[in-house]
Amino acid sequence: MVNSKSKVAVLAGGIGSERQISIASGRCVADALEQAGFAVVTADVRPDNLDILGDAGIDVFFPVLHGEFGEDGRLQRILEAKSLLYTSSGSEASELAFDKMASKKLFDDVGVATPAAVEFVSGIDLPRLEDQLSDLAGKYVVKPVRQGSSVGVTIVSTPHEALRAAQETFGEFGNCMIEEFVPGREVTVGILCGRALPIIEIRTQSDFYDYDAKYVDDQTEYLFDTITDPALAATISRAAIDCFDVLGCRHFARVDFVLGDDQIARVLEVNTIPGFTSHSLLPKAAAKAGLSMSDLCTRIVEAASSSLAGHKA
Missing domain, CATH: 3.30.1490.20 (ATP-grasp fold, A domain)
Known part of the structure; x- marks a missing residue:
């Protein structure tokens, strides 16, 4: 059982195009867990540098690698093969979510709209x-x-x-x-332990929420409470949970939508390891729900402790 004396290894860096964002996320997660009282180590992992996985003193591994070798299921399969306890979705769910065409088919199966x-x-x-x-x-x-x-x-x-x-x-x-291309408003829903966090609307100066809008442009706005129709907000939150569930995700994720002029929310993708910096969307949504970064990361570690090591959900 994980407790405040447990040792958590934060895995960051990696080989993907989002390496620097991952390193920043890793620092924030490590700081948050240390504030919560956990013993924390951090490691910059790559396929050829996984020595940290051999540390028998680690109770839980907390991957914050984005993109390739982080969200594509490869790292998760290695953790599962070693029967190690870790946060985030399992290998099968990660691989499905990372494949945008495969996930689209599953979204269709549960009746969640997605762009053709x-x-x-x-x-x-x-x-x-x-x-x-x-x-x-x-x-x-x-x-x-x-x-x-x-x-x-x-x-x-x-x-x-x-x-x-x-x-x-x-x-x-x-x-x-x-x-x-569906013109409309970009919205995102964080999922924490199977529950939807407050919806965030993203307003950018570009045609869509691209890399620069996420990480470079200071004019990108992140707004709460802009969807004033309670029924529509509930529909979007329910759709996010349905996407999370049909992929077999666990612990946390972020589901991105475009809300068209026809008021239909179409899912774009599910991010199984979204950003964890202080400016990232999942921590922002958690804060709106009354959870500090330490609260958020602690809940995720606790959720992992209730999962079986090597669980492939």
């Missing part, structure tokens, strides 16, 4: 794909199937531009997707 999309893979019939895209009105969003933090995302206006962008994205990241 087609996958761009090796050997695809380009003329046929261009015809398919012509059936989608408006702009297109081209993005890697397996990346995070809006890395590699492009917005274009025509099917021809979408195909060209997809070819470039495929060359850099592998399989990608062309998704309909």
